[in-house]
Amino acid sequence: MAACARELIAGSGLPLLEARMLLERALGASRTWLIAHDDEALPDAQVAVFQDWAARRRRGEPMAYLLGEREFMGHLFHVSPAVLIPRPETELLVETALAHVRDIPAPRVLDLGTGSGAIAVSIALARPDARVDATDLSPQALEVAGDNARRLGAVVALHEGDWYGALNGGAAAPIYDVIVSNPPYIAAGDPHLSQGDLRHEPGMALTDRSDGLEALRAIVRGAPAWLKPGGALWMEHGWDQAGRVRDLLRAAGFGGATSRRDLAGIERISGGSL
Ligand SMILES: C[S@@+](CC[C@H](N)C(=O)[O-])C[C@H]1O[C@@H](n2cnc3c(N)ncnc32)[C@H](O)[C@@H]1O
Structure with a gap:
């Protein structure tokens, strides 16, 4: 029947x-x-x-992969198992970057490790005058990001490669007003990697296969050469990494290194300005 x-x-x-x-x-x-x-x-x-x-x-397959979409910053992003499912707490990173460039006309923005393009596309939609670059090491992720940018009507320039190596043939230039990144920050062997949605998400989106700070170190180290004077770097990180990320920022010459808490009260993003 x-x-x-x-x-x-x-x-x-x-x-x-x-x-x-x-x-x-x-x-x-x-x-x-x-x-x-x-x-x-x-x-x-x-x-x-x-x-x-x-x-x-x-x-245990994530709902977002079965439905092929997830909402972020009020926009519906296509997602596939090639990209991290955008998380609500990452909206704090977008809001913080937007606040930094609020009074800057035609700001230049860089999103490192863009995945679905959630951060870069949301910034480009909120600030159509901005010039937004987005990178990823994964060509499959960049396809998803490109599809989202086209569908949502955002202008984002996509670059494939290892962090800053994706840009300008690797030759640094101080062109950005703000750099944002939600890099892989889970340490190798962390038991969370074999639990829940994380089992189905791309390993390279989740873990640096090291101590969890490897990608954050590379991003902080490279940022000063790409930021204009007064430019800011903001990164998402793990619940217990804020203090160490602030130390990395200070050591790289960022002033006023600070962290912001998500709705759960966890220090979720850290950043500073040159
Ligand atoms: C945590 S995901 C973030 C995705 C998206 N920005 C978001 O917040 O939903 C990290 C992203 O960094 C990319 N990635 C990992 N290693 C990289 C590297 N060495 N250079 C550039 N991107 C990298 C991954 O492919 C993945 O898309």
Whole structure:
């Protein structure tokens, strides 16, 4: 007998909201339609798609990868397993960078390790006069970022390569008003890497395969050569790394190295100005 929405959702073994979201997507239907037609027989092909997604979700695949999208800064970003799923706490990095360039006309902005492009595209949409460069070592990630920039109507120049090596043939020039980055900062062997969503996200987006500070060190070390006088560097980092990142910033000549807390009260980003 053909299945209806009520039975499929109840038998999915998933939280109600997740089951509804997957069924809506499988059917191409709205929440209102689903609720109004919850005892109607559904087409076998769409039921099969839903059953497949529900089984994958039960095995732990992130909702964002199954749906292929995640909201960030009020924009819907496409995501694939080639990119980190944008996190709400990273919005603090975008807001901080935007605050730094508020009074700078046509600011130049660099996002290192752009992934889905969430940070770079959000900044470019908030400041259409800005010139935004974004880099990543992963060509697959840059494809996703490029797709998001086009779809959302943002102008972002994408560069493939190792941190600053992606830019200008590696020849440094003090051109940026602000540099932002949410680099991989989980230490090799951290048990979180084998838990939850992180099991499905790209390893190179999560861990530096070292002590967790390797990418942050490279970004801080290279920044002074690329920042204008008065330019700022802001980076996201792990919950217990703020003190060490402030030390790195001071050692590289950044004044007023400081950290900002996320909504959970955790020191989530650190930065300073030249
Ligand atoms: C934590 S993810 C951040 C993605 C995105 N900016 C965000 O906040 O959602 C880190 C990104 O850095 C990139 N990455 C890792 N090592 C890199 C390197 N050596 N040079 C440039 N990008 C790198 C990864 O491919 C990944 O896209």
